[in-house]
Amino acid sequence: MKNTRLIRGLQAAASMLALAAAWQILSWFFPHFLFPPVPEIISRTINVLVTGSLLADVLLTAARIFGGLLGAFLFGGALALLIGRSPTIENFVSPVLTFFQGIPALSWVVFAIIWFHGIEFRVLFIMVMTTLPAFTFQILDAFRSMSKDLFEMTMSFRPSRWKLFRYLIVPTILPGILTAWKVNLGNAARVVVVAELVGATGGVGYELLKQQQLFDMAGAMAWTLQLVLFVLIVQQAINMIEAWALRYRAVSERAI
Amino acid sequence: MTAPIIRFDDVSKTFMRPDGRGSFVAVENLSFEIAPGEIVAVLGKTGCGKSTMFNIVAGLIEPSSGKASVDGHDPFREFEYFRGKIGIVFQGDRLMPWRSALDNVLLGLQILDTNDKQARDTALRWLARLGLSGHENDYPHALSGGMRQRVSIARAFAVDPNILLCDEPFSALDEMTARDLRAEFVRLVRQSHKTAIFITHQIGEAMEIGDRVLVFQRPARIAYEARLHADLTAAERQTVQQQIMAVLSQEPAPGA
Numbered sequence: 001m002k003n004t005r006l007i008r009g010l011q012a013a014a015s016m017l018a019l020a021a022a023w024q025i026l027s028w029f030f031p032h033f034l035f036p037p038v039p040e041i042i043s044r045t046i047n048v049l050v051t052g053s054l055l056a057d058v059l060l061t062a063a064r065i066f067g068g069l070l071g072a073f074l075f076g077g078a079l080a081l082l083i084g085r086s087p088t089i090e091n092f093v094s095p096v097l098t099f100f101q102g103i104p105a106l107s108w109v110v111f112a113i114i115w116f117h118g119i120e121f122r123v124l125f126i127m128v129m130t131t132l133p134a135f136t137f138q139i140l141d142a143f144r145s146m147s148k149d150l151f152e153m154t155m156s157f158r159p160s161r162w163k164l165f166r167y168l169i170v171p172t173i174l175p176g177i178l179t180a181w182k183v184n185l186g187n188a189a190r191v192v193v194v195a196e197l198v199g200a201t202g203g204v205g206y207e208l209l210k211q212q213q214l215f216d217m218a219g220a221m222a223w224t225l226q227l228v229l230f231v232l233i234v235q236q237a238i239n240m241i242e243a244w245a246l247r248y249r250a251v252s253e254r255a256i
Numbered sequence: 257m258t259a260p261i262i263r264f265d266d267v268s269k270t271f272m273r274p275d276g277r278g279s280f281v282a283v284e285n286l287s288f289e290i291a292p293g294e295i296v297a298v299l300g301k302t303g304c305g306k307s308t309m310f311n312i313v314a315g316l317i318e319p320s321s322g323k324a325s326v327d328g329h330d331p332f333r334e335f336e337y338f339r340g341k342i343g344i345v346f347q348g349d350r351l352m353p354w355r356s357a358l359d360n361v362l363l364g365l366q367i368l369d370t371n372d373k374q375a376r377d378t379a380l381r382w383l384a385r386l387g388l389s390g391h392e393n394d395y396p397h398a399l400s401g402g403m404r405q406r407v408s409i410a411r412a413f414a415v416d417p418n419i420l421l422c423d424e425p426f427s428a429l430d431e432m433t434a435r436d437l438r439a440e441f442v443r444l445v446r447q448s449h450k451t452a453i454f455i456t457h458q459i460g461e462a463m464e465i466g467d468r469v470l471v472f473q474r475p476a477r478i479a480y481e482a483r484l485h486a487d488l489t490a491a492e493r494q495t496v497q498q499q500i501m502a503v504l505s506q507e508p509a510p511g512a
Contacts, residue, residue: 149346149348149350150350150352152316152346152350153344153346153350154363154367155316156314156316156342156343156344157339157340157363157364157367157368157415158335158336158338158339158340158367159367160367163366163367167352167363167366167367168352171352171354246354248353248354248355248356248395248396248397249353249397250395250397250398
Protein backbone atom coordinates (compact mmCIF):
# COMPACT_ATOMS: atom_id res chain seq x y z
CA MET A 1 0.00 0.00 0.00
CA LYS A 2 2.78 2.39 1.06
CA ASN A 3 4.85 1.31 -1.96
CA THR A 4 1.92 1.91 -4.30
CA ARG A 5 1.55 5.44 -2.94
CA LEU A 6 5.29 6.06 -3.33
CA ILE A 7 5.29 4.77 -6.92
CA ARG A 8 2.25 6.93 -7.73
CA GLY A 9 4.02 9.97 -6.26
CA LEU A 10 7.19 9.28 -8.21
CA GLN A 11 5.24 8.85 -11.46
CA ALA A 12 3.44 12.16 -10.88
CA ALA A 13 6.75 13.91 -10.10
CA ALA A 14 8.34 12.40 -13.23
CA SER A 15 5.55 13.71 -15.46
CA MET A 16 5.88 17.23 -14.00
CA LEU A 17 9.67 17.11 -14.41
CA ALA A 18 9.22 16.06 -18.06
CA LEU A 19 6.91 19.04 -18.60
CA ALA A 20 9.42 21.42 -16.99
CA ALA A 21 12.24 19.93 -19.08
CA ALA A 22 10.25 20.42 -22.29
CA TRP A 23 9.60 24.06 -21.31
CA GLN A 24 13.29 24.59 -20.51
CA ILE A 25 14.30 23.17 -23.92
CA LEU A 26 11.82 25.55 -25.61
CA SER A 27 13.37 28.46 -23.68
CA TRP A 28 16.75 27.66 -25.35
CA PHE A 29 15.29 28.05 -28.83
CA PHE A 30 12.76 30.89 -28.33
CA PRO A 31 13.11 34.43 -26.90
CA HIS A 32 12.67 34.59 -23.12
CA PHE A 33 9.66 36.90 -23.35
CA LEU A 34 7.87 33.92 -24.96
CA PHE A 35 9.38 31.02 -22.99
CA PRO A 36 11.25 32.23 -19.90
CA PRO A 37 13.64 29.68 -18.31
CA VAL A 38 12.21 27.43 -15.64
CA PRO A 39 14.51 28.76 -12.85
CA GLU A 40 13.22 32.29 -13.50
CA ILE A 41 9.60 31.12 -13.29
CA ILE A 42 10.35 29.30 -10.03
CA SER A 43 12.11 32.35 -8.61
CA ARG A 44 9.16 34.63 -9.53
CA THR A 45 6.70 32.12 -8.07
CA ILE A 46 8.58 32.01 -4.77
CA ASN A 47 8.80 35.80 -4.80
CA VAL A 48 5.00 36.05 -4.94
CA LEU A 49 4.71 33.67 -2.00
CA VAL A 50 7.22 35.50 0.21
CA THR A 51 6.17 39.08 -0.62
CA GLY A 52 3.32 40.06 1.71
CA SER A 53 1.51 42.40 -0.67
CA LEU A 54 1.61 39.84 -3.51
CA LEU A 55 0.63 36.94 -1.25
CA ALA A 56 -2.36 39.04 -0.17
CA ASP A 57 -3.57 38.92 -3.79
CA VAL A 58 -3.32 35.11 -3.80
CA LEU A 59 -5.20 34.89 -0.50
CA LEU A 60 -7.85 37.30 -1.78
CA THR A 61 -8.45 35.05 -4.80
CA ALA A 62 -8.53 31.98 -2.55
CA ALA A 63 -11.11 33.65 -0.30
CA ARG A 64 -13.21 34.55 -3.34
CA ILE A 65 -13.09 30.95 -4.59
CA PHE A 66 -14.10 29.62 -1.16
CA GLY A 67 -16.82 32.24 -0.74
CA GLY A 68 -18.28 31.50 -4.16
CA LEU A 69 -18.12 27.74 -3.71
CA LEU A 70 -19.60 27.90 -0.22
CA GLY A 71 -22.46 30.11 -1.44
CA ALA A 72 -23.16 27.83 -4.40
CA PHE A 73 -22.90 24.73 -2.18
CA LEU A 74 -25.35 26.01 0.44
CA PHE A 75 -27.79 27.40 -2.11
CA GLY A 76 -27.39 24.42 -4.48
CA GLY A 77 -27.70 21.90 -1.62
CA ALA A 78 -30.93 23.49 -0.41
CA LEU A 79 -32.28 23.58 -3.98
CA ALA A 80 -31.32 19.92 -4.54
CA LEU A 81 -33.14 18.79 -1.40
CA LEU A 82 -36.22 20.84 -2.34
CA ILE A 83 -36.19 19.41 -5.88
CA GLY A 84 -35.72 15.91 -4.48
CA ARG A 85 -38.79 16.32 -2.28
CA SER A 86 -41.14 17.89 -4.81
CA PRO A 87 -41.61 17.11 -8.52
CA THR A 88 -43.38 20.48 -8.89
CA ILE A 89 -40.30 22.34 -7.67
CA GLU A 90 -38.18 20.19 -9.99
CA ASN A 91 -40.37 21.08 -12.99
CA PHE A 92 -40.00 24.73 -12.07
CA VAL A 93 -36.31 24.95 -11.11
CA SER A 94 -34.52 22.38 -13.31
CA PRO A 95 -35.11 24.16 -16.65
CA VAL A 96 -33.81 27.42 -15.14
CA LEU A 97 -30.64 25.71 -13.88
CA THR A 98 -30.14 24.01 -17.26
CA PHE A 99 -30.59 27.41 -18.92
CA PHE A 100 -27.99 28.89 -16.53
CA GLN A 101 -25.55 26.13 -17.44
CA GLY A 102 -25.62 27.33 -21.04
CA ILE A 103 -24.63 30.90 -20.12
CA PRO A 104 -20.85 31.44 -20.52
CA ALA A 105 -18.88 32.62 -17.48
CA LEU A 106 -17.88 35.76 -19.37
CA SER A 107 -21.56 36.69 -19.84
CA TRP A 108 -22.08 36.47 -16.07
CA VAL A 109 -19.06 38.77 -15.66
CA VAL A 110 -20.63 41.31 -17.99
CA PHE A 111 -24.03 41.03 -16.24
CA ALA A 112 -22.38 41.47 -12.83
CA ILE A 113 -20.49 44.59 -13.95
CA ILE A 114 -23.69 46.12 -15.35
CA TRP A 115 -25.89 45.17 -12.38
CA PHE A 116 -23.67 45.66 -9.33
CA HIS A 117 -21.20 48.23 -8.00
CA GLY A 118 -19.31 46.38 -5.26
CA ILE A 119 -16.35 44.37 -6.57
CA GLU A 120 -16.62 41.60 -3.98
CA PHE A 121 -20.34 41.17 -4.55
CA ARG A 122 -19.75 41.04 -8.30
CA VAL A 123 -17.19 38.25 -7.94
CA LEU A 124 -19.38 36.36 -5.45
CA PHE A 125 -22.35 36.63 -7.79
CA ILE A 126 -20.33 35.36 -10.76
CA MET A 127 -18.88 32.47 -8.76
CA VAL A 128 -22.25 31.40 -7.38
CA MET A 129 -24.07 31.64 -10.69
CA THR A 130 -21.46 29.64 -12.60
CA THR A 131 -21.09 26.81 -10.08
CA LEU A 132 -24.67 26.64 -8.77
CA PRO A 133 -26.12 24.31 -11.44
CA ALA A 134 -23.30 21.77 -11.06
CA PHE A 135 -23.60 21.74 -7.27
CA THR A 136 -27.37 21.38 -7.44
CA PHE A 137 -27.41 18.58 -9.99
CA GLN A 138 -24.58 16.64 -8.33
CA ILE A 139 -26.15 16.81 -4.87
CA LEU A 140 -29.56 15.98 -6.37
CA ASP A 141 -28.08 12.89 -8.04
CA ALA A 142 -26.55 11.81 -4.73
CA PHE A 143 -29.90 12.38 -2.95
CA ARG A 144 -31.73 10.32 -5.56
CA SER A 145 -29.27 7.48 -5.23
CA MET A 146 -30.41 7.06 -1.62
CA SER A 147 -31.30 3.43 -0.99
CA LYS A 148 -35.05 2.81 -0.66
CA ASP A 149 -34.24 -0.08 1.67
CA LEU A 150 -32.23 2.11 4.03
CA PHE A 151 -34.90 4.81 3.86
CA GLU A 152 -37.63 2.35 4.88
CA MET A 153 -35.42 0.88 7.59
CA THR A 154 -34.72 4.33 9.05
CA MET A 155 -38.38 5.34 8.76
CA SER A 156 -39.37 2.22 10.70
CA PHE A 157 -37.87 3.94 13.77
CA ARG A 158 -40.07 7.00 13.13
CA PRO A 159 -37.31 9.64 13.09
CA SER A 160 -37.98 13.38 13.13
CA ARG A 161 -37.12 15.18 9.90
CA TRP A 162 -33.93 16.50 11.43
CA LYS A 163 -32.81 13.02 12.50
CA LEU A 164 -33.69 11.55 9.11
CA PHE A 165 -31.55 14.28 7.56
CA ARG A 166 -28.68 13.77 10.02
CA TYR A 167 -28.57 9.98 10.16
CA LEU A 168 -29.54 9.03 6.62
CA ILE A 169 -29.57 11.88 4.12
CA VAL A 170 -26.25 13.54 5.04
CA PRO A 171 -24.18 10.32 4.97
CA THR A 172 -25.92 9.32 1.72
CA ILE A 173 -25.14 12.56 -0.10
CA LEU A 174 -21.69 13.12 1.43
CA PRO A 175 -19.76 11.31 -1.37
CA GLY A 176 -21.70 13.40 -3.92
CA ILE A 177 -20.92 16.60 -2.01
CA LEU A 178 -17.21 15.84 -1.92
CA THR A 179 -17.19 15.04 -5.65
CA ALA A 180 -19.09 18.26 -6.35
CA TRP A 181 -16.49 20.26 -4.41
CA LYS A 182 -13.63 18.61 -6.30
CA VAL A 183 -15.21 19.19 -9.71
CA ASN A 184 -16.33 22.74 -8.96
CA LEU A 185 -13.03 23.77 -7.41
CA GLY A 186 -11.31 23.60 -10.81
CA ASN A 187 -14.21 25.41 -12.49
CA ALA A 188 -14.23 28.08 -9.79
CA ALA A 189 -10.48 28.67 -10.12
CA ARG A 190 -10.92 29.29 -13.86
CA VAL A 191 -13.98 31.50 -13.44
CA VAL A 192 -12.50 33.62 -10.64
CA VAL A 193 -9.61 34.58 -12.88
CA VAL A 194 -11.99 35.73 -15.62
CA ALA A 195 -14.02 37.67 -13.05
CA GLU A 196 -10.93 39.34 -11.58
CA LEU A 197 -9.45 39.98 -15.00
CA VAL A 198 -12.43 42.06 -16.03
CA GLY A 199 -14.06 43.37 -12.92
CA ALA A 200 -11.62 43.50 -9.97
CA THR A 201 -8.75 45.61 -8.66
CA GLY A 202 -6.92 42.82 -6.85
CA GLY A 203 -6.36 39.07 -6.92
CA VAL A 204 -4.61 36.64 -9.22
CA GLY A 205 -6.76 37.57 -12.25
CA TYR A 206 -5.98 41.26 -11.80
CA GLU A 207 -2.25 40.49 -11.48
CA LEU A 208 -2.41 38.34 -14.63
CA LEU A 209 -3.92 41.31 -16.47
CA LYS A 210 -0.97 43.45 -15.32
CA GLN A 211 1.55 40.82 -16.57
CA GLN A 212 -0.22 40.75 -19.94
CA GLN A 213 0.04 44.55 -20.20
CA LEU A 214 3.78 44.32 -19.32
CA PHE A 215 4.23 41.39 -21.72
CA ASP A 216 5.88 39.53 -18.81
CA MET A 217 5.55 35.80 -19.45
CA ALA A 218 7.54 34.77 -16.35
CA GLY A 219 5.17 36.87 -14.22
CA ALA A 220 2.11 35.41 -15.95
CA MET A 221 3.44 31.89 -15.29
CA ALA A 222 4.24 32.73 -11.65
CA TRP A 223 0.70 33.98 -11.00
CA THR A 224 -0.83 31.06 -12.88
CA LEU A 225 1.19 28.67 -10.75
CA GLN A 226 -0.18 30.31 -7.59
CA LEU A 227 -3.65 29.31 -8.67
CA VAL A 228 -2.56 25.82 -9.71
CA LEU A 229 -0.81 25.32 -6.36
CA PHE A 230 -3.89 26.53 -4.52
CA VAL A 231 -6.15 24.10 -6.43
CA LEU A 232 -3.72 21.21 -5.84
CA ILE A 233 -3.51 21.92 -2.09
CA VAL A 234 -7.29 22.18 -1.70
CA GLN A 235 -7.83 19.07 -3.86
CA GLN A 236 -5.43 17.20 -1.60
CA ALA A 237 -7.26 18.46 1.48
CA ILE A 238 -10.59 17.28 0.00
CA ASN A 239 -9.02 13.91 -0.85
CA MET A 240 -7.89 13.55 2.77
CA ILE A 241 -11.35 14.47 4.06
CA GLU A 242 -12.83 11.98 1.59
CA ALA A 243 -10.46 9.20 2.67
CA TRP A 244 -11.45 9.79 6.30
CA ALA A 245 -15.19 10.30 5.77
CA LEU A 246 -15.58 7.35 3.37
CA ARG A 247 -13.23 5.01 5.25
CA TYR A 248 -16.09 2.54 5.62
CA ARG A 249 -15.91 1.64 1.94
CA ALA A 250 -14.55 -1.78 1.14
CA VAL A 251 -11.48 -1.73 -1.09
CA SER A 252 -10.74 -4.67 -3.32
CA GLU A 253 -7.14 -5.80 -3.43
CA ARG A 254 -7.44 -6.34 -7.16
CA ALA A 255 -7.36 -3.16 -9.24
CA ILE A 256 -9.87 -2.70 -12.08
CA MET B 257 -60.24 -12.80 26.00
CA THR B 258 -57.39 -10.27 25.59
CA ALA B 259 -58.02 -7.48 23.07
CA PRO B 260 -56.00 -7.98 19.86
CA ILE B 261 -52.90 -5.82 19.47
CA ILE B 262 -52.96 -6.10 15.67
CA ARG B 263 -56.21 -6.12 13.77
CA PHE B 264 -57.04 -6.07 10.05
CA ASP B 265 -60.68 -5.49 9.02
CA ASP B 266 -61.37 -6.10 5.32
CA VAL B 267 -58.07 -4.48 4.36
CA SER B 268 -57.32 -4.18 0.64
CA LYS B 269 -54.37 -2.62 -1.12
CA THR B 270 -54.20 -1.84 -4.81
CA PHE B 271 -51.04 -0.57 -6.53
CA MET B 272 -50.74 1.25 -9.83
CA ARG B 273 -48.44 -0.59 -12.22
CA PRO B 274 -45.08 1.18 -12.67
CA ASP B 275 -45.80 1.79 -16.37
CA GLY B 276 -49.09 3.49 -15.42
CA ARG B 277 -51.15 0.90 -17.32
CA GLY B 278 -53.76 -0.36 -14.89
CA SER B 279 -53.39 -1.60 -11.37
CA PHE B 280 -53.02 -4.80 -9.44
CA VAL B 281 -54.50 -5.96 -6.15
CA ALA B 282 -51.86 -7.05 -3.62
CA VAL B 283 -54.17 -7.49 -0.62
CA GLU B 284 -57.89 -8.23 -0.85
CA ASN B 285 -60.36 -8.03 2.03
CA LEU B 286 -57.83 -9.34 4.51
CA SER B 287 -59.06 -9.75 8.09
CA PHE B 288 -57.19 -11.21 11.06
CA GLU B 289 -56.35 -10.51 14.67
CA ILE B 290 -53.19 -11.08 16.66
CA ALA B 291 -53.20 -11.20 20.45
CA PRO B 292 -50.46 -9.56 22.58
CA GLY B 293 -47.48 -11.86 23.04
CA GLU B 294 -48.48 -14.09 20.15
CA ILE B 295 -45.98 -15.13 17.48
CA VAL B 296 -47.72 -15.47 14.15
CA ALA B 297 -45.95 -16.95 11.15
CA VAL B 298 -47.31 -15.79 7.81
CA LEU B 299 -46.65 -18.21 5.01
CA GLY B 300 -47.24 -17.87 1.32
CA LYS B 301 -45.67 -18.10 -2.08
CA THR B 302 -43.60 -15.28 -3.52
CA GLY B 303 -45.80 -12.39 -4.65
CA CYS B 304 -48.79 -13.36 -2.53
CA GLY B 305 -48.88 -9.99 -0.74
CA LYS B 306 -47.17 -10.96 2.52
CA SER B 307 -44.77 -8.05 2.36
CA THR B 308 -47.56 -5.63 1.50
CA MET B 309 -49.44 -6.73 4.63
CA PHE B 310 -46.14 -6.35 6.53
CA ASN B 311 -45.64 -2.80 5.23
CA ILE B 312 -49.21 -1.89 6.20
CA VAL B 313 -48.61 -3.09 9.79
CA ALA B 314 -45.29 -1.22 9.80
CA GLY B 315 -47.09 1.97 8.70
CA LEU B 316 -44.95 2.29 5.59
CA ILE B 317 -47.94 2.09 3.21
CA GLU B 318 -51.62 2.93 3.64
CA PRO B 319 -54.47 0.49 2.87
CA SER B 320 -56.64 1.39 -0.14
CA SER B 321 -59.70 0.32 1.85
CA GLY B 322 -60.57 -1.36 5.14
CA LYS B 323 -59.04 -0.67 8.50
CA ALA B 324 -55.67 -1.72 9.92
CA SER B 325 -55.04 -1.00 13.56
CA VAL B 326 -52.05 -1.69 15.77
CA ASP B 327 -52.40 -1.15 19.50
CA GLY B 328 -55.69 0.62 18.72
CA HIS B 329 -54.03 3.16 16.41
CA ASP B 330 -53.69 3.61 12.67
CA PRO B 331 -50.05 2.72 11.87
CA PHE B 332 -49.92 4.91 8.77
CA ARG B 333 -51.78 8.02 9.93
CA GLU B 334 -50.56 7.95 13.51
CA PHE B 335 -46.97 7.27 12.44
CA GLU B 336 -45.34 9.11 15.35
CA TYR B 337 -47.33 7.17 17.96
CA PHE B 338 -45.37 4.04 17.11
CA ARG B 339 -41.93 5.55 17.73
CA GLY B 340 -40.08 2.84 19.66
CA LYS B 341 -43.08 0.51 19.69
CA ILE B 342 -42.43 -1.44 16.49
CA GLY B 343 -39.15 -3.13 15.62
CA ILE B 344 -38.49 -4.52 12.17
CA VAL B 345 -36.07 -7.16 10.94
CA PHE B 346 -36.01 -6.97 7.17
CA GLN B 347 -35.24 -9.61 4.56
CA GLY B 348 -31.84 -8.06 3.89
CA ASP B 349 -29.82 -6.76 6.81
CA ARG B 350 -30.24 -3.13 5.67
CA LEU B 351 -27.22 -2.01 7.65
CA MET B 352 -25.92 1.48 7.02
CA PRO B 353 -22.53 0.87 5.35
CA TRP B 354 -21.03 4.01 6.90
CA ARG B 355 -21.83 2.87 10.46
CA SER B 356 -19.96 0.24 12.44
CA ALA B 357 -21.88 -2.72 13.89
CA LEU B 358 -22.22 -0.82 17.18
CA ASP B 359 -23.39 2.38 15.49
CA ASN B 360 -25.94 0.44 13.45
CA VAL B 361 -27.44 -1.00 16.64
CA LEU B 362 -27.37 2.50 18.14
CA LEU B 363 -29.43 3.99 15.30
CA GLY B 364 -32.89 3.33 16.79
CA LEU B 365 -31.75 4.39 20.25
CA GLN B 366 -30.36 7.66 18.87
CA ILE B 367 -33.64 8.31 17.07
CA LEU B 368 -35.45 7.70 20.38
CA ASP B 369 -33.14 10.21 22.13
CA THR B 370 -31.85 7.61 24.56
CA ASN B 371 -29.09 8.89 26.85
CA ASP B 372 -25.69 8.27 25.19
CA LYS B 373 -24.25 6.02 27.86
CA GLN B 374 -27.43 4.03 28.29
CA ALA B 375 -27.75 3.65 24.51
CA ARG B 376 -24.17 2.44 24.18
CA ASP B 377 -24.56 -0.03 27.05
CA THR B 378 -27.79 -1.36 25.53
CA ALA B 379 -26.26 -1.71 22.08
CA LEU B 380 -23.16 -3.47 23.44
CA ARG B 381 -25.34 -5.82 25.50
CA TRP B 382 -27.39 -6.79 22.45
CA LEU B 383 -24.32 -7.32 20.32
CA ALA B 384 -22.89 -9.54 23.04
CA ARG B 385 -26.17 -11.51 23.36
CA LEU B 386 -26.05 -12.17 19.65
CA GLY B 387 -22.45 -13.33 19.76
CA LEU B 388 -20.89 -10.26 18.19
CA SER B 389 -18.53 -9.20 20.97
CA GLY B 390 -15.25 -8.14 19.41
CA HIS B 391 -16.96 -7.00 16.21
CA GLU B 392 -18.49 -3.78 17.59
CA ASN B 393 -16.27 -1.53 15.50
CA ASP B 394 -16.38 -3.57 12.30
CA TYR B 395 -18.06 -2.02 9.28
CA PRO B 396 -20.78 -4.12 7.59
CA HIS B 397 -18.56 -5.05 4.63
CA ALA B 398 -16.19 -6.78 7.05
CA LEU B 399 -18.95 -8.99 8.51
CA SER B 400 -20.38 -12.24 7.14
CA GLY B 401 -24.04 -12.45 6.05
CA GLY B 402 -25.02 -14.18 9.29
CA MET B 403 -23.21 -11.62 11.42
CA ARG B 404 -24.82 -8.75 9.55
CA GLN B 405 -28.26 -10.25 10.08
CA ARG B 406 -27.43 -10.63 13.79
CA VAL B 407 -26.61 -6.93 13.89
CA SER B 408 -29.97 -6.13 12.30
CA ILE B 409 -31.74 -8.32 14.89
CA ALA B 410 -29.83 -6.53 17.66
CA ARG B 411 -30.87 -3.20 16.13
CA ALA B 412 -34.55 -4.21 16.22
CA PHE B 413 -34.43 -5.60 19.78
CA ALA B 414 -32.31 -2.75 21.20
CA VAL B 415 -35.23 -0.29 21.16
CA ASP B 416 -37.28 -2.84 23.14
CA PRO B 417 -40.37 -2.64 20.91
CA ASN B 418 -43.72 -4.19 21.86
CA ILE B 419 -44.17 -5.57 18.37
CA LEU B 420 -41.61 -7.23 16.14
CA LEU B 421 -42.11 -7.55 12.42
CA CYS B 422 -39.81 -9.91 10.56
CA ASP B 423 -39.83 -10.21 6.79
CA GLU B 424 -38.05 -13.44 5.83
CA PRO B 425 -35.02 -12.37 7.87
CA PHE B 426 -33.09 -15.61 7.44
CA SER B 427 -33.93 -16.43 3.83
CA ALA B 428 -30.57 -15.27 2.46
CA LEU B 429 -28.53 -17.31 4.95
CA ASP B 430 -27.23 -20.85 4.75
CA GLU B 431 -29.38 -23.45 6.52
CA MET B 432 -27.05 -23.95 9.50
CA THR B 433 -26.73 -20.23 10.24
CA ALA B 434 -30.46 -19.71 9.66
CA ARG B 435 -31.32 -22.53 12.09
CA ASP B 436 -29.11 -21.10 14.83
CA LEU B 437 -30.44 -17.59 14.37
CA ARG B 438 -34.05 -18.83 14.24
CA ALA B 439 -33.64 -20.62 17.56
CA GLU B 440 -32.00 -17.55 19.08
CA PHE B 441 -34.72 -15.30 17.70
CA VAL B 442 -37.57 -17.42 19.11
CA ARG B 443 -35.85 -17.57 22.50
CA LEU B 444 -35.45 -13.78 22.59
CA VAL B 445 -39.04 -13.11 21.53
CA ARG B 446 -40.50 -15.54 24.07
CA GLN B 447 -38.27 -14.24 26.87
CA SER B 448 -39.39 -10.68 26.27
CA HIS B 449 -43.08 -11.58 25.65
CA LYS B 450 -43.19 -9.59 22.46
CA THR B 451 -45.83 -9.85 19.77
CA ALA B 452 -44.26 -10.92 16.51
CA ILE B 453 -45.28 -11.35 12.90
CA PHE B 454 -42.82 -13.55 11.09
CA ILE B 455 -43.09 -13.73 7.33
CA THR B 456 -41.60 -16.71 5.59
CA HIS B 457 -42.06 -18.93 2.57
CA GLN B 458 -40.69 -22.03 4.29
CA ILE B 459 -43.23 -24.32 5.94
CA GLY B 460 -40.68 -25.76 8.38
CA GLU B 461 -39.60 -22.32 9.52
CA ALA B 462 -43.21 -21.16 9.98
CA MET B 463 -44.06 -24.21 12.10
CA GLU B 464 -40.90 -23.90 14.16
CA ILE B 465 -41.47 -20.26 15.01
CA GLY B 466 -45.21 -19.59 15.08
CA ASP B 467 -47.82 -20.07 17.80
CA ARG B 468 -50.11 -19.76 14.84
CA VAL B 469 -49.57 -20.06 11.12
CA LEU B 470 -51.51 -18.03 8.58
CA VAL B 471 -51.25 -19.24 5.00
CA PHE B 472 -51.85 -16.53 2.39
CA GLN B 473 -53.13 -16.91 -1.12
CA ARG B 474 -52.81 -14.30 -3.84
CA PRO B 475 -53.99 -11.52 -3.52
CA ALA B 476 -53.21 -11.65 0.21
CA ARG B 477 -56.09 -13.35 1.98
CA ILE B 478 -56.08 -16.15 4.52
CA ALA B 479 -56.48 -19.53 2.89
CA TYR B 480 -55.58 -21.61 5.93
CA GLU B 481 -54.94 -21.05 9.62
CA ALA B 482 -53.50 -23.41 12.22
CA ARG B 483 -52.74 -23.04 15.91
CA LEU B 484 -49.59 -24.86 16.92
CA HIS B 485 -50.00 -25.77 20.58
CA ALA B 486 -46.89 -26.95 22.41
CA ASP B 487 -48.63 -30.26 23.19
CA LEU B 488 -49.29 -31.07 19.52
CA THR B 489 -48.06 -34.57 18.74
CA ALA B 490 -45.61 -35.25 15.91
CA ALA B 491 -48.43 -36.86 13.93
CA GLU B 492 -50.67 -33.82 14.41
CA ARG B 493 -47.86 -31.51 13.31
CA GLN B 494 -47.36 -33.73 10.28
CA THR B 495 -51.04 -33.37 9.43
CA VAL B 496 -50.88 -29.58 9.72
CA GLN B 497 -47.81 -29.56 7.51
CA GLN B 498 -49.55 -31.65 4.87
CA GLN B 499 -52.61 -29.39 4.95
CA ILE B 500 -50.40 -26.31 4.48
CA MET B 501 -48.64 -27.99 1.57
CA ALA B 502 -51.97 -28.87 0.02
CA VAL B 503 -53.15 -25.24 0.24
CA LEU B 504 -49.90 -23.90 -1.19
CA SER B 505 -49.87 -26.42 -4.03
CA GLN B 506 -53.29 -25.15 -5.17
CA GLU B 507 -51.79 -21.69 -5.59
CA PRO B 508 -50.72 -20.93 -9.16
CA ALA B 509 -47.15 -19.67 -9.67
CA PRO B 510 -46.75 -15.88 -9.66
CA GLY B 511 -47.63 -14.36 -13.01
CA ALA B 512 -49.62 -17.42 -14.06
